[in-house]
Amino acid sequence: xxxxxxxxxxxxxxxxxxxxxxxxxxxxxxxxxxxxxxxxxxxxxxxxxxxxxxxxxxxxxxxxxxxxxxxxxxxxxxxxxxxxxxxxxxxxxxxxxxxxxxxxxxxxxxxxxxxxxxxxxxxxxxxxxxxxxxxxxxxxxxxxxxxxxxxxxxxxxxxxxxxxxxxxxxxxxxxxxxxxxxxxxxxxxxxxxxxxxxxxxxxxxxxxxxxxxxxxxxxxxxxxxxxxxxxxxxxxxxxxxxxxxxxxxxxxxxxxxxxxx
Amino acid sequence: xxxxxxxxxxxxxxxxxxxxxxxxxxxxxxxxxxxxxxxxxxxxxxxxxxxxxxxxxxxxxxxxxxxxxxxxxxxxxxxxxxxxxxxxxxxxxxxxxxxxxxxxxxxxxxxxxxxxxxxxxxxxxxxxxxxxxxxxxxxxxxxxxxxxxxxxxxxxxxxxxxxxxxxxxxxxxxxxxxxxxxxxxxxxxxxxxxxxxxxxxxxxxxxxxxxxxxxxxxxxxxxxxxxxxxxxxxxxxxxxx
Ligand SMILES: Nc1ncnc2c1ncn2[C@@H]1O[C@H](COP(=O)(O)OP(=O)(O)O)[C@@H](O)[C@H]1O
Ligand SMILES: [Mg+2]
Numbered sequence: 001x002x003x004x005x006x007x008x009x010x011x012x013x014x015x016x017x018x019x020x021x022x023x024x025x026x027x028x029x030x031x032x033x034x035x036x037x038x039x040x041x042x043x044x045x046x047x048x049x050x051x052x053x054x055x056x057x058x059x060x061x062x063x064x065x066x067x068x069x070x071x072x073x074x075x076x077x078x079x080x081x082x083x084x085x086x087x088x089x090x091x092x093x094x095x096x097x098x099x100x101x102x103x104x105x106x107x108x109x110x111x112x113x114x115x116x117x118x119x120x121x122x123x124x125x126x127x128x129x130x131x132x133x134x135x136x137x138x139x140x141x142x143x144x145x146x147x148x149x150x151x152x153x154x155x156x157x158x159x160x161x162x163x164x165x166x167x168x169x170x171x172x173x174x175x176x177x178x179x180x181x182x183x184x185x186x187x188x189x190x191x192x193x194x195x196x197x198x199x200x201x202x203x204x205x206x207x208x209x210x211x212x213x214x215x216x217x218x219x220x221x222x223x224x225x226x227x228x229x230x231x232x233x234x235x236x237x238x239x240x241x242x243x244x245x246x247x248x249x250x251x252x253x254x255x256x257x258x259x260x261x
Numbered sequence: 262x263x264x265x266x267x268x269x270x271x272x273x274x275x276x277x278x279x280x281x282x283x284x285x286x287x288x289x290x291x292x293x294x295x296x297x298x299x300x301x302x303x304x305x306x307x308x309x310x311x312x313x314x315x316x317x318x319x320x321x322x323x324x325x326x327x328x329x330x331x332x333x334x335x336x337x338x339x340x341x342x343x344x345x346x347x348x349x350x351x352x353x354x355x356x357x358x359x360x361x362x363x364x365x366x367x368x369x370x371x372x373x374x375x376x377x378x379x380x381x382x383x384x385x386x387x388x389x390x391x392x393x394x395x396x397x398x399x400x401x402x403x404x405x406x407x408x409x410x411x412x413x414x415x416x417x418x419x420x421x422x423x424x425x426x427x428x429x430x431x432x433x434x435x436x437x438x439x440x441x442x443x444x445x446x447x448x449x450x451x452x453x454x455x456x457x458x459x460x461x462x463x464x465x466x467x468x469x470x471x472x473x474x475x476x477x478x479x480x481x482x483x484x485x486x487x488x489x490x491x492x493x494x495x496x497x498x499x500x501x502x
Contacts, residue, residue: 149336152310156330157353157399167352171340252339252379 036221044221045228052210052222056229059192059206062120063237066127067188071181073128074135082143082169083161092140099133103191107198123195123206130191131184138180142173178245185237193230207233262286262403262435263307268316275460276302277313282454282463286321286402289429289436291446293491294456295499300439303461304330304405307437320403329396329434331406335388337380343367343391344376350399363398369428370394386417393425397432404429406438410445422449426475443491448479453491457498465494 018038024030025037032040045052077095081088103126111122146169154164196208207226214222263284270277276299284290294300305311306318308328320326329350337346347366351358367376370390380388389409396404410418426449429436440446446453447469455465467487471478478484 147336149332149334150338152305152308153330153332153336153349154353155310156308156328157350159353163353167349168338171338174340252341252381 033218033220036224040221041224041228044219045225048222048225052207052225052229055205055207055210055226056233059189059196059208059230060233060237062123062127062206063185063189063192063233066124066192067131067181067185067237069124070128070132070184070188071135074132074180074184075139075177077136078139078143078173079165081140082165095133095136098129103130103194104198107195111199119199122199123192126195126198127188127191130194131188134183134187135177135180138176138183139173142176143169145176146172175249178241178248182238182241182245185241186234189230189234189237262288262321263437264317264319264321265306266317268306268313268318270299270302270306270311271314277306278460278462280316280461280463284435284437286435287433288452289438289450290452290454291438291440291450292454292456293440293443293446293495294461295458295495296441298456298458298498299461300441300456301407303456304407304437304439307403308405326403327399327401329399329401329404331389331392331396331404331409333408333411335380335385335392337388337391339380341379342376343372343378343380343383346380346391347395347398349395354399356399366394366398370424384417386413386421389413389421390424393421397428397434402434404434404436406436408440409438411441418445423475425449443488443495444479444484447484447487447491448475455491455494455498462498464498465491467491 022037022039025035036044077091081092106129107122107126110125111119114121114125150168150172151164154168159167192206193208196206197212200212207230210226211223214220214226263282265280265282268277268280268282269275280303292300292303302311306313308330309318338349341349344363344367348358348363351363364373364376367373370393372387372390372394375383375387375391380391383391393409410421413421422445436450438446438449451469451471453467453469454463455467456462457464467490469487473481
């Protein structure tokens with residue numbers, strides 16, 4: 001397998017699926033409001049391009065913002081946990097509660113708390129809640145995995161807690177943190193979209209709003225175009241994180257080295 | 262330099278018992294013993310990473326004490342270059358240092374052109390050299406080594422032994438060298454201590470006097486004689502296994 005074929009095979013497969021889809025829709029003359037043909041979807045995408053792109057940008061903006069906040073909170077919490085055992089055993093279980101509660105279930109509460117006219121803020125908070133746990137869990141794992149001998153080396157050199165954190169724990173945990181972030185960025189998008197659904201109209205004009213609205217109007221072609229943009233957003237975010245991960249770990253981390261060859 | 266008096270160490274079972282040991286400044290002492298007899302524990306006590314259950318470990322002049330520790334694994338930081346790895350102790354002690362000084366240490370361990378390499382680009386022997394340079398760069402006066410060459414091939418190992426000896430002869434720091442290789446202990450050190458297992462006790466002590474060059478010494482009859490003598494002691498010290 002060469003590099004080119006790993007990139008192009010999925011694209012070719014997708015094209016074939018579209019062709020078959022187009023063919024079947026025409027063959028059975030399926031109604032536009034049940035299942036539009038790919039050409040109908042692309043036409044609709046083209047017609048509504050401006051509105052759709054604005055909505056995509058809106059959703060992406062909240063997603064990225066929530067992702068950043070979630071990452072900072074998670075790493076901060078992990079650092080606090082690494083410094084204080086008592087805080088770790090008292091607070092870590094509470095963070096698990098956030099993780100296991102479906103975002104839809106707490107959405108109404110958050111929306112009421114921040115005010116109905118503050119939909120974007122509610123969406124942001126909900127997205128943060130959905131996204132922060134993987135980074136917390138992975139950073140925590142990274143801190144716990146720090147090489148015992150390296151820790152002893154720092155002790156022998158009388159390193160301060162701060163030095164140990166900055167020069168040992170954080171760099172050692174970096175691959176773990178990045179793994180958590182790769183999961184989190186996807187969750188942030190899901191969190192944003194779900195929260196947009198629950199928050200309803202408000203001032204938010206994300207992709208969910210277009211999906212709801214075109215669904216109500218049985219404009220399935222437009223609904224599909226919004227879905228396609230949502231999928232592309234997800235892929236874009238994942239590639240973004242993978243690129244960041246690669247450029248940080250390129251020089252030293254084994255997993256990157258091995259994948260290269 | 263370093264003194265153990267009536268040191269006992271107990272985890273789930275007794276690991277070290279009744280260790281009395283005095284090491285003079287500038288001395289090169291080796292500790293021999295079967296695996297699991299408490300050699301690493303002894304080094305952890307010597308470096309103050311652990312406190313003895315009973316007894317005292319103390320130093321002649323604790324104020325000027327600077328310990329270098331070489332682990333069995335090179336224990337390098339993969340995210341730092343060779344250069345950044347060896348200067349870590351200076352950084353942690355907030356000491357100003359020149360690049361020339363660090364480069365000098367790299368040259369002394371034979372890694373002149375490797376300053377910008379990352380650990381995963383080095384061989385096992387080269388990584389161990391980085392580890393040794395790192396332990397010495399802060400002007401260490403007590404060097405503790407825990408089976409540092411155990412994972413290396415014979416040729417690399419002999420090279421590193423000679424390089425270590427050369428640096429030691431110049432700098433005259435105190436060395437406590439743990440190994441399970443009898444010939445390595447005899448070749449390197451001025452004094453060999455044999456630990457028994459279960460619990461670890463010093464069962465034998467041998468001064469190695471030297472009047473010829475190291476190379477000749479390794480091939481001499483006397484070396485062989487000491488080797489068999491110590492090996493017998495080591496064997497009889499292995500009990501409870
Ligand atoms: N931190 C520890 N907790 C409990 N047992 C330990 C600890 N460190 C060492 N031991 C035990 O002490 C014994 C000696 O270990 P060690 O000093 O590593 O031996 P050696 O280095 O000679 O192989 C072993 O049986 C080991 O299981
Ligand atoms: Mg050991």
